[in-house]
Amino acid sequence: MAAFPSFLILSALMASSAQQQGYYSITPGTSLNPRTNSSWLSPFGLYAFGFYKLNNGYAVGIFLAGIPEKTVVWTANRDDPLFPSTAVLLLTSDGRLILQQKDREDINIVNWGQSVASASMLDSGNFVLYDSSRRIAWQSFDHPTDTLLPKQRLSAGEEIFSSVSDTNPARGIFRLKMQGDGNLVQYPVETPDTAPYSYYASGTNGRGDNVSLNLDINGNLYLFNGSSVISNLSTGLYRTRTIYRMRIDVDGIVRLYYRSLDPQGKWTKQWSTTDDKCAPKGLCGLNGFCILMDEDVKCQCLPGFDHVNPSNRSSGCQRSLSMEGCEAKDQNVSYEIIPMDNTKWEDDNYAVLGGMTNDDCKKACLDDCNCEVALFSQSGNCRKQRLPLRYGRRSLSDSDVALVKVSKTTPSSTQGVLGNSVKKIRLDILIVSISLVALAxxxxxxxxxxxxxxxxxxxxxxxxxxxxxxxxxxxxxxxxxxxxxxxxxxxxxxxxxxxxxxxxxxxxxxxxxxxxxxxxxxxxxxxxxxxxxxxxxxxxxxxxxxxxxxxxxxxxxxxxxxxxYMKNGTLADILFNPENRLYWEERIRIALDIARGILYLHEECETQIIHCDIKPQNILMDEHRCAKISDFGLAKLLKKDQTNTYTQIRGTRGYVAPEWHKKLPVTVKADVYSFGIVLLEIICGRKSVDWSLPEDEAILDEWVYKCLQEGETSKLVRDEDVDKRKFERMIKIGIWCIQDEPSLRPSMKKVLLMLEETVDIPVPPSPTSFLSTI
Missing domain, CATH: 3.30.200.20 (Phosphorylase Kinase; domain 1)
Incomplete structure (x- = not known):
């Protein structure tokens, strides 16, 4: 390997663009706080150790202070990193670096356990504690988080972990391990260090038990066994005024970056363990699989499954509706198989059948109440598995087929969403490929x-x-x-x-x-x-x-x-049209769809939103009859420090909460009221106000409560064979939602739990807005 200029020379070259003021020696008793002296700088101001802004608080770590991005390379206490602006970081004489907070116990950032004479933030990015003989007692280079810097190494047996997200440095779901056998390997977290779980390996196993991963100041990334280089992963290039860093990114891929120290410079990838963004196992969570769409990653769910959290792809997927298992084999329950071509999953089978056709494998899974999915290969192997499935990805070069068992009682729209989506994706890829060639x-x-x-x-x-x-x-x-x-x-x-x-x-x-x-x-x-x-x-x-x-x-x-465009128009078009009669399970699914959409607006999106006009005309239905909330033109936004707002009356008569008319503060509970009216319309299959009916039945919410009170809920359903217990449960949810007093209405999160039958529903009181009419 070629000789390199010393780091001191490189540091001198960096000095012109870095801050000149810095600490060469930090003595015991010195402290930091976010409000005044928030960090200790390296001699040439390139790196800093101390507080940096993170979300709504401050974290302690090491970051590049000499460039505009202030890139973080190390975070202390990373799984619980947030501290208030009143926190104080103190170096003690007994070798501890502690974080003090009012009315709380001290937190050890570094606990060497012996006396120290001083500390320093070096221009290499290494923060060190020295003993009285000026020997290094502790250094951040020995405790990497997700990043390696030049002159830093990952020793045998050590590993680094990705972060949860770009704004959350907590330990994520991927790891890079320098194994004791000399192999550098990437795995998902909480898996054994064995080949079936790896998604990258350097192929250097058996090359010694003292191999380390190293990065030098010219961007050479290599494996070293103590006497010689056994593998060059990335060949560097000497560049003046340039810095390097290697990081295991949030998406699980290890990348080596370089950046010029010029103010207009930017981080550029020099090398990565893979260019396949679907390679990291577990990227899409349980029951989810990864698809590449023009270099972008998209996570899809198994048929009959929905994302647990659409904003967090690694959260995986869960069933849209529950499916009975072996305990239901004496009941009249039927199933079908939905195939998913060109998908690959972890093989965690409990039975392997050989010499089978695709149809044989389908039948074998249908006949086995324990089988929830079968993985069929073109070699004729049928591998029966239980859920959840892991490490899913789709590839046109893979001929395996996943045969997913779903209940026929699950609405066809839910079953077909994923299948149709996969077919559409395949067709899109084919069309794009042909178009690119023909029209280049x-x-x-x-x-x-x-x-x-x-x-x-x-x-x-x-x-x-x-x-x-x-x-x-x-x-x-x-x-x-x-x-x-x-x-x-x-x-x-x-x-x-x-x-x-x-x-x-x-x-x-x-x-x-x-x-x-x-x-x-x-x-x-x-x-x-x-x-x-x-x-x-x-x-x-x-x-x-x-x-x-x-x-x-x-x-x-x-x-x-x-x-x-929503192919099936509005919910009103379907709900109030006798020719489009909805069966009971589909009504429940639509109510769940609407509740999930409102919950997202209230609690999960970046800015809390009160829709203000929830009604069937603003619920659109796609080609699979999946309900989607539309028309945010009347939405009233709430800033993070607000809980309610005063405004003019918005919305549509019949769906507007009483507080609008009383000129009271309007909160998210106004949408809960409107949802309650819509829920009653969905389960009863009629409009909330219909003057063509007898006078005592014309106003739906009044009539529904009267029927519930008198035990005559059968009057509310015509020509439908529904479960009386579930029907009355839905009525109770609707009445709770339309309480005149907003504080009595449940939150949308509680409403969703009620709809999913996760929590019990007490008998609701009379909605006071029509007490006088009962």
């Missing part, structure tokens, strides 16, 4: 024109209207007005009209996707503010039960939003 020359010819019109022209246009910051926040597609005129055939097909907008059907010319084009009216009061609010909020929200905003147009007085 044409694409290259028009690249210059496209870039000029859609980037340079767009920037000028946005700057003219002062919306540059807004657009950067949203990241949606910007349509030109001409594109939308063409897509809607000059706004001919009207889907609906409202007080603030007209909605049209359109077809995009570039991919022939059907979309909904919502044109906001110029004469709206505070129209521009409403438009900007809707763009910012909807553009940052994504949930399977919310209608997705695809893009926008902002040209002068033309304010237009473009949404995904």
């Amino acid at each position: 020359a044409l694409i290259l010819a028009f690249t210059g024109i496209y870039v000029h019109r859609n980037y340079v022209g767009r920037y000028k246009k946005i700057s003219k209207f002062g919306n540059v910051e807004l657009i950067e926040d949203v990241g949606l597609r910007e349509f030109t007005y001409e594109e939308l005129v063409q897509a809607t055939n000059e706004f001919k097909e009207v889907l609906g009209r409202g007080a603030s907008a007209t909605v049209y059907k359109g077809i995009l010319s570039n991919n022939e996707n059907v979309v909904v084009v919502k044109r906001l009216e110029k004469e709206l009061e505070e129209g521009e503010k409403e438009f900007q609010t809707e763009m910012k909020v909807i553009g940052k929200t994504y949930h399977r039960n919310l209608v997705r905003l695809l893009g926008y147009c902002l040209e002068g007085s033309k304010w237009i939003l473009v949404y995904e």
Whole structure:
């Protein structure tokens, strides 16, 4: 290996761009706090040890102070790193670096257990404690978190862990281990150090028991056995004023980065363990599998499953509805198999059958009440498994088929979502591939024109209207007005009209996707503010039960939003049409869909949202009859430090909570009230107010409570064979939601638990808004 210039020379070259003031020696009794002296700098100001801002508090760690990004390379106490601004970091004479908080016990950041004479933050990025002989007693280089710096090594038996996210340094779900057998291997966390669980290995096993992973100042990443280099993982290149770091990223891939110390520099990848972003095992959690879509990772669920947390892909998937097991074999329960082609999973079988066909494997799983999925290979092996499945990914080069058993009582729409999605993805890949080959020359010819019109022209246009910051926040597609005129055939097909907008059907010319084009009216009061609010909020929200905003147009007085198209119209179209009679299980699923969407708006999205107009006309149904909440034009936003808001009456008569009329503070409980009315409409299959019925039945909520009180709930259901116990349970949920007093209404989280039959439901009191009529 070539000789390298000393680090002191490199540090001197860095000095011109780094802060000059620094601490060479930190003596016992010296302290830090976030409000004044928050960190100890290295001599040339390149690295700092101390407090750095993290979410709503402060963490203690090491970060690059000499570049604008302040990149963190080491975090203390990483699984519980947040501290308040009143915390104090103190170096004690007995070798402890402690964090003191008022009315709490001290936290040991470093506990050497012996006396120390001083500490230093070095320009190598290493924070060290010295004894009285100036020997290193403790150093951060011996305790890496997710990063290795030049001159730092990962010794035999040691490992580093990914972080949970880019804003949460806690230990994540992937690890890189320098094994004692000389092999450098990547695994998911909490797995044995054996080959079936690895997704990267250096292939150097058997090369010694003292092998370490090393990074030098020129970006050479190599394995060293104490006397010689046994493997060069990355060949570096000497660059002046350049720094390197190796990190196991949040997605489980180890990457080596370099960055110029110039202010305009940026981190650039030099090397990685893999370029396959689906390679890390466990990326999509239990019962989820990974798909590559144009270099981007997408996590999908098994048929009949939904994401546990759509905003956290590693949380995995759970069944949409429960499925009976062996204990139900004497009941009249039937199942079917949904195949998933080209998928690969962990083989954790309890039985292997050989010499079988695909149909034989399906039948074998259907006949075995313990079998929840069978993995069939083209060699004729049928491997029966129980759930959950792990380490799923999809690859066109893999011929294995996962045969998933689902209950026929599960709504077909839920079963088909994933299957149809997989087929659509496969078709999309085929179409994109053919198009790229056939039209490559044409694409290259028009690249210059496209870039000029859609980037340079767009920037000028946005700057003219002062919306540059807004657009950067949203990241949606910007349509030109001409594109939308063409897509809607000059706004001919009207889907609906409202007080603030007209909605049209359109077809995009570039991919022939059907979309909904919502044109906001110029004469709206505070129209521009409403438009900007809707763009910012909807553009940052994504949930399977919310209608997705695809893009926008902002040209002068033309304010237009473009949404995904819902093939089956609104819930009102289906619910109140006798020809589209919903069976009982589908009604429950739709109610669950709506509840999950509202819960996301209230508790899970970045900005808490009160929808203010929950009603069947604002619940759209996709091709699988999955319910999605639409129309955030009337949404009222709450900042994080707010719990309610006073405003004018919004929403639709019959669904509006009583507090609107009483001019009381309006909270998220207003949406709970509206959901309660919609729930009663769903389970009873009629409108909340219908004056064509007898007077005592015309107002649904009053009639429902009267029937429940008198034990005559059978009057509420016509021509349906439903479970009386479940029906009455749903009625109780609806009545709890429409209590006149907001504090008596459950939260949407509690409502969802009630719908899922996770918690008991007490008998609800009379909604006081109609006590006098009962």
